[in-house]
Structure formats: C-alpha cells, structure tokens
Amino acid sequence: MWRDELNALAIAWASPTISSLFWHIHREGHPWLWYLILWIPSRFTQSVLVLKIVQCIVSTAVILLVALRSPFRTWEKALVLAGYFFVFEYTVLARMYGVMLLLFLVYQWWRTTRPREPIIGAVLLGLIASVDTIGIILSFALLLEYAYTAFAKRHNSPLFPKRTAVSALAVYAGFLLFAVWSAKPAADVSWRTTGAPFKDAKSLSHLYDAFLHYTILPFVQVKSPRSHFFWDPDLPLHTGHVHLIVYTIAMLIILGMLYISFRSRRNLLLPLGFTILAGTLFRHLIYPGYERHFGIVFLAFLAAVWIVRAEDPSALLSIPVYILLAVSTLFSVWAVIGSWRHPFSYDKTAAQWILANHLENMPLVGEEDTSVVGVAEYMHRRIYQIECSCVDTYMLFSARRDNFTKADAPQRLLQAAHFYHDVPLLFVRAYPMNQDEEDGLKAEGFQVEPLASFYDAEEIAENFYLYRLTLSGASKDAASTLNSKPTP
Secondary structure, three states, X not given: OOHHHHHHHHHHHOXXXXXXXXXXXXXXXXXXXXXXXXXXXXXXXXXOHHHHHHHHHHHHHHHHHHHHHOOOOHHHHHHHHXXXXXXXXXXXXXXXXXXHHHHHHHHHHHHHHOOOOHHHHHHHHHHHHOOOHHHHHHHHHHHHHHHHHHHHOOOOOOXXXXXXXXXXXXXXXXXXXXXXXXXXXXXXXXXXXXXXXXOOOOOHHHHHHHHHHHXXXXXXXXXXXXXXXXXXXOOOHHHOHHHHXXXXXXXXXXXXXXXXXXXXXXXXXXXXXXXXXHHHHHHHHHOOOOHHHHHHHHHHHHHHHHHHHHXXXXXXXXXXXXXXXXHHHHHHHHHHHHHHHOOOOOHHXXXXXXXXXXXXXXXXXXXXXXXXXXXXXXXXXXXXXXXXOEEEOOOOOEHHHOOOOHHHHHHHHHHHHHHOOOXXXXXEEOOOOOHHHHHHHHHOOEEEEEEEEEOOOOOHHHOEEEEEEEEOHHHHHHHOOOOOOOEO
C-alpha cells in the first residue's frame, strides 16, 4: 500500500474525536464518508491490516452484488467484473473509490427494482456524494437520469407523489451540502502539490486536454504493462500534432459508440453527457485528476447498460457496448500483468528493513513528505518532515509546507538535527541524493552514509533511499543557533 491509501488510516489514528477527524478532512479535499468508516476500526487497532480488511469487505460486496443482483447474463457479468475498475482501481487499491462503486451498484439495483421509493434513492445518492468530489458529480448525474425518467412518466404512470419527490430532494440536498462542507478546503490548506484552482481557466488548449481525458481514458485505462505508472495513463498532447489528431479521432469514435448505443434513450445519454462535461470542468478548473477520477464516466456508461438490460432481459445489448466492455477487460488484464511486474510501493519494504536492522530508535527524517510519510505510517511512528519542519505520524496538507524549496533542505536538516539533540538522523528520501545535494549537506557539516535503496516501484514516488546523517562537532554549535522548533 502507498501513502494515498495509508494516510487516510493514519489520519483516523491521529483523530481522537469526530471533531478532530473533520478538522483533518478539511485539509484532504475529500468528503467525510471514507474517513469515518476507517475511524471506527481505528479506535480498536493500530495495525495497517485493518485497511486491507475494510477494502476486502467492500470489494467482496461489489463482486457479490454484480454476481447476484445485477440483471446481466452470466457472460455479461463476467465482462463487467473483469473490467479494469472492478479488477484493480476500485477494488485492489484501498481507497474511498471502492465504497463509491459499492454504493453505485446498490443504487443501480434499487433504481431498476424499487424506483417508486425515492427516499431510499436519495439516501444512496447522498452517500455516493459523501465519498469523493467525483462522487458528487456521479451522484448528480444519476439524479438527473432518475428525475428525467420520473418527469417523463408524471402523466401516464407517475412513480411517486410530488410531496414524496420534494422530501427526497430535501434528503439528497442535505447529504450534498454536508459533503460539500466537509470537502471545503480549510483556510490553511496546502496547494503546493496540487496547484491552485483556476490557474489554467483561460486556456482553451487545457480545456480540450481535459475533455479528451474524460472521453478516452474512462475506456482506455492503462498504459503498457511494461511501463512504470501503468495504472495512470496520460495523453501527452504536448508531443505534437500527430498525437492530437489520433486522440481526437479516438474521442470521436468513443462518443459515436456511446451515442449509437443509447441514442433512443435521452435519459441514459443525460448522465453520460453530464459526467463527461462536469469531469472536464473539474480537471480544467480544479484538479488534473487521474484514472480513478475518469472512472465516473465508465460508471455512468455501466448505469445506462444496467438499465437497458433490466428493462429488456431477452435482447442483446448493442455491439458498441460489448466492444467497450471488452476493451476494459483487455486493459484489466494488462493492469494485472503490470501490478505483478513491480511492487506498487516500497514503503513497507523500507520500514521492514529499518526494523530488521534495529534502527527504529533513530530519529526518522524525510523528504518528499508526500511519499516518505508512508514508511513512518507502516511503523506507526513519527517522522520529521523537512518541508514543514514538523513532526507528525501522517501527512497534513497544510500551508506550513508551502514555502519549502530544494535549496532549503540543508538548513532544514540542521534544524532537525538540533531538534533531536544532534544525534545521527535516519534520513529517508523518495529520490536518490545527487552529488550536488550531498555536497550541500557536507558543506553544512553532515557526514552522509548511504544505508539502503529500494527502487523499481510501480509508483515512481514510492522508491526509497535511506541515509545516515551525522553532524560534526563544529556544525552542532552552528545548528544550536537556528530556530529549530518544529511547527505544531
């Protein structure tokens, strides 16, 4: 598991109360549900295994729902369950997106079996919105489809009374507002890693890039399994006009296949169009996003297929539907191959090496904070993060880390050395130290001793390099003049 997985559990461990949990959530950029789910077992255990257990329960429920409650034929169920998001992204990775998928499937089962009970649907949609920001987009897309269908039937066969509809909308609005509030960034949130929102708002090329990502990558999910970062494809539009033309053709083909599949069903084109357009704006204005975010378009597609199959169990689905499902299955096979070629992360391996070599009592200091914190989280211990000059057991996206530059590293390490009374430091880096960086530390009086390296991880930033930093006597005196108190 890597930092994006571990950090949510570490935040749960570090939150003794619900109010402190929400204080942390405001610095995460995600709504509340996944953190609350992890907070409950975190009160009883400090083992990272609990994260895998929770994800295993969620993933098993996903498989059982498709197998036992979906309207698909057996071989269609096999195609769905063999798709990329079901095989890897939303089931193997222990993050909130698995809960979003599970709630989505429960909603689809309710939508096609009990559509005359809108309060239940509103609760399910509200919970989907409570999982992640893209869950907000997905939940509203599904609401549009349901509302459109109910409106179309209002004269001949109304699904429910108007009063019930108002109550259901109020329930959904309550969940939605609370989700938006919980995901609202705190005033002191850090933008150093993600970049500030709206910085590319005026760029039409950036907008088109976002549109291509949200039309192509929901269905073409991974790179070659031989490549690193196979699970996070990107469209390198900067490489030239030829690639741009190829991607544009691919986009038109996919949009054409979606239109052909559901052209007679406006209610089904509605969530597809909304997820593509809203996702495009999300990437363009707020956050670049990754494959896990693009998946909401695939789920909107699956929702449409589910409804078509539920309404006509005897008919074959359209050929483009089968093609798109088969393509997702192909890429899931590639993902499985890619995931076995390299460890996803070396944080656990680095932590085990530290324990095996009896170095667990050395002060642990790290850089890049977004990566090295996973090593500390596996050992359930504190780490001094030089970006913020702070000591934590987790990664806090606070503005206290925003003023750091690479040139500050030697001085920040001097502060760390003085904070730990000038004893040798166990320095963990996400990237190998180059000669200039080593010379910079030596100029400050550090002796640099490489200890171990763990590289070739699938997630590039999850390689780790361990060093022993020992401060010479003269530099100890210099360090004592620094303001070395870590940020609270």
